[in-house]
Amino acid sequence: MRREVILTLFFSWTTHLTIGVLVFTPRLIQDVAIGNLLRYTQIQKxxxxxxxxxxxxxxxxxxxxxxxxxxxxxxxxxxxxxxxxxGQNCEVxxxxxxxxxxxxxxxxxxxxxxxxxxxxxxxxxxRVGNDSSRVMKNREGIGISPPVYSQKSLSLTVEGDLYAATNLQFRRTLGNRISVSMHDKWLTEPTFVSASWIRRREDPDQEKIYIFFREKNLDSNPDADPWISRIAQICKVDEGGPKRFLQSIWTSFLKARLACGIRGESLFFNRLQDVFVQHADDWRASQVYTLFTSSWNASAVCVYSLDEIEAVFTKSSFRGLNKEIPNPRPGVCVTNSKEIPVDTLKVVRENPEMSDWIWPLHRQAPFYVSDTPYTRITVDTVTDVDGRPHNVLLLATDKGIIHKILEDNFTPFIISEMRLHHPAPVQSMKLISKKGKLLVGFRDQVAQLDLGSCRDYGTSCADCVLARDPYCAWSGSGCAPAVLGAIQNIDGGTVDVCPQSGTDQQRNRPPSPELLGVSHVLPMGVAFYMSCPVRSYHASYTWEHEGQSSPCVAAQREPQTQEDCLQLIPAVRAKHYGTHECVSVEQNYTRVLKSYRLLPPIENRARRAWWSSVTTSLSGLALVSILCH
Missing domain, CATH: 2.40.128 (Lipocalin)
Structure with a gap:
């Protein structure tokens, strides 16, 4: 059953626009057991x-x-x-x-x-070896840690330097280089989300730190979202300007708007929630995965190219600048920032915002849109059995649910919805890619999730291949963590790669013994339910009987409530007797999932057998009469 739920979004500008955005359904819903790494002695805020x-x-x-x-x-x-x-007064x-x-x-x-x-x-x-750990009070943390934990903060270490942001400032505060901070007028009530150091091994002096944040929107239009999401840059070698201008202030600071929305419709997801930077050996090929929410409580994932981000900062005009761009261009990385001309520094101070917006790789719309309120995102690169890399997104909700999503040529394929045996908000999340583990922090414990949990996909090669999970492959005896020589088809998901696969062969096979059920003797007029297990929410399900097909009524439900595909016979009639089969079709794979044989009571069967012999005899006499004439 392929389910493409339409989320109707209303956006008011001068008129109301109704826009349909595809929200894809998980193929499988898994109740996943988590391994406990640590249970706290008290609930953690x-x-x-x-x-x-x-x-x-x-x-x-x-x-x-x-x-x-x-x-x-x-x-x-x-x-x-x-x-x-x-010496705080703990009574106050x-x-x-x-x-x-x-x-x-x-x-x-x-x-x-x-x-x-x-x-x-x-x-x-x-502690190292038998030595005990040493804890030493170091310094005041103002500007590094917020005074209240609910205020977002971030920190980053780069070659012995500590960069930190609290509710109003992003600064280099400790380390080998001198302390540098932002100008007071550059940001408006910012909420910092993430920061990332982008290495350029071929030219270290051009390396930059990118800061991701949202800030208050100064647009007073009542239809405007109160937040705008941004990315800003600073150069690693930046040590502030000369004494008379921008001393100890970033000389390379520039900011630009991150656009995530329906292009041409003025419909945007403006509230940046989380960021994951996928680093590549060539920095230009690095990608930024961002998680946004909207004022109508929807979520979106937009993916940006670092090469295109850099192009905006190096080629766009400056918003509000009505004169020629000075040379050197504002924002470029120079070895000695204290020698940058004042004309260049004035643009950085007064007009640091780029005129051009930064658009995602998927130009017309976000990569993925959902009405699920996601809170965290991380991305793993998984190599399949043929040695090809695939990106898998892991999105967490405030209900302890994690969606595993395959990035399939700019199209999301939701492999599964993993419902942890701990339905509580996810506070922290960390991917350990080399081990195939996802660490999840809750209020009461730290848990570990095995991303290569493959047994839920089924007991056949077709079940395993249709899952399209790069972590899993058919080993010949079961669906297991992928190894060289196992069977996968991540790109297409079709079962042709399986031994003796094919639509006709699979369709004509009888269902497995546990699905055959038993014969049911039913008198005329009684009501009867038939149920069929839903193995995949991407398959279509029908009930077939005497050459007639009918849709699975329950298959139209939302996956969160659907467990079985049902068929109701309100009152049994003679036409209902015989074999009923529940058939699923997904990709090129068709199979019978369950079969019911409905029989009339013995006396009815005898009466039907007598009537059948009579009609056969009458048909024979009629045929003889025709031949004689």
């Missing part, structure tokens, strides 16, 4: 994950504590107590230190928290 690249450790920051978990052994190694300090304000920042900085772990509204940072030297 907020958690933050940090996983050092190449390490088996996961650090989890909570309230007054940081946990260190060994992912290889799946157990807690140690924890660091970070209770509030500074809550004495909580909610951790918001964990970074590997220089020679230690750098941790910051709210510290009872007086942000503070610590250095932690983890």
């Amino acid at each position: 907020h958690t933050v994950f940090f996983h050092p690249e190449g390490s088996d450790d996961l650090y989890v920051g909570g309230t007054n504590i940081v946990y260190r978990i060994d992912l290889e052994q799946s157990h807690l190694v140690e924890n660091y107590s970070l209770t509030p300090t500074g 304000i809550p004495c909580e230190n909610i951790i918001t920042v964990i970074e590997q900085f220089q020679d230690s772990l750098f941790i910051c928290g709210t510290n009872a509204y007086m942000p503070l940072c610590w250095k932690v030297y983890p």
Whole structure:
């Protein structure tokens, strides 16, 4: 059953426009068991994950504590107590230190928290061998951690420098280079979402840090969304301007609007929620996956090319600039930023916004639109059995549901909806790609999800191939984690790759013994239900009887409530006796899922047999009469 639900969006500009946007249905709904890595002793209001690249450790920051978990052994190694300090009056304000920042900085772990509204940072030297861990108070955390955990913040370390943003500022605050911050007039009530360092190994002096955020929309039109989503750039080598102009202020700051919407219809998803940057060896090929929500509570994923982002910053005109663009161009990376001419710096200070918007790779509409309220996004690159890479998006909701989505040539294919055995909001999420694991943080625990869980796809090659899950393949005896030599068809999803596959062969096979059911003896006039298991929400289902087909009524339900494909016979008549088959069709694969044999009572069967012999005899006499004449 292929379900393409139409989400009707209403957008009011001068008139009301009604626009249909396809929202795709998960092929399979899975109840997934999660592995518990750590159960907290108290409910956590907020958690933050940090996983050092190449390490088996996961650090989890909570309230007054940081946990260190060994992912290889799946157990807690140690924890660091970070209770509030500074002499606050705990009778007046809550004495909580909610951790918001964990970074590997220089020679230690750098941790910051709210510290009872007086942000503070610590250095932690983890235990090595038999040595005990050392926790040292380091410095005030103002500008690194917000005083209230609900205010979004971000942090990033780049070659020994710490970049951080709280509710109003993005700055380079600690490290080898001098501290640099933003100009007060560049942003309006920003909410910072993410930051990413884009490496250029062939030219390190041109490397940039990109900041993703949303800010208050100054458009007073009542139909305007209160938020606008942005991307900004700064150069890694930027050390601020000369003493007389933009001293200790970014000289390379530029910003541009991230457009995610229906092009030509003025319909946009304006509220940036989460970002995942997929880095490539050639920085130009890197892609930015962004998660947006809208004022009508829909979600969208837009994908941007870093090469096109860079083109806007290097070629677009500057909004509000009515004179010639000076040379060097504002925003370019120069080795000594203190020598940039004042004319260039004035444009950066007064007109840092690009006139051109940044549009996604899927030009006319977002890559994916849903009425599901997603909160987190991450993207994994999975190599199939033939060595080809495929992108798989993992989108989390506030209900503990994760959608696994294949990016199929700019088209989303929802492999499955994974319902975790823990229906609670997802606070944190971290992908460990090399292990095929997704770490999920809830209020009461840290859980681990195996992305290569393949058994739910079925017990046949066709079931496994139709799932189109790059993590899984048919091994000959079952659907299992993909290995070289196993059977997959990620691009097409057709079952031709399976041994003895094909529509005719599959259609003529009887259903498996557990689906055959039993014969049912039914008197005339009684009501009778027949049910058929729904194996895939992308298949179509029909009931077939005596050469007649009828649609599966229950198959029109939403997948969240559908369990079986039903067929009701309100009152049994003679025409209903015989064999009824539930048939599913998906791609080029047709099969009988269940079969019912309905029989009349014995006396009825005898009467029907007598009448059948009579009609046969009469037919024979009629034929003889015709031949004689």
